[in-house]
Amino acid sequence: MKRSIHANMHIRAAAATVEHSTHKHRSDTSERNSSVAKYIEIAHGRICEIHPEKGLGRIETQDGRVIIFYKDSVVDRPFEGLATGTEVRFAEESSEHGPRASVVHIID
Secondary structure, three states: OOOOHHHHHHHHHHHHHHHHHHHHHHHHHOOOOOOOOOOEEEEEEEEEEEEOOOOEEEEEEOOOOEEEEEHHHEOOOOHHHOOOOOEEEEEEEEEOOEEEEEEEEEOO
């Protein structure tokens, strides 16, 4: 699969942003939420479900897992323009409700 230098820069910048915000969130809530471990991973997948009326969708990862994402996590395009089958890169993080994509980049 071909990746442009521009796309790689966006992914790195997104990872740094997510890492920073997760670190801040972790330090702000560490006393209240010490049992919830957080981690970040940049992954690749395809949108397998999209629900514009709910403002969310799901991504199927290369290893077959399904990760939820929300409208506000899409950074490259309007959420309303997304379609199933669209390739994405995303920052995965854990939450108390399971894994979620916190930053979603569309792969052209």
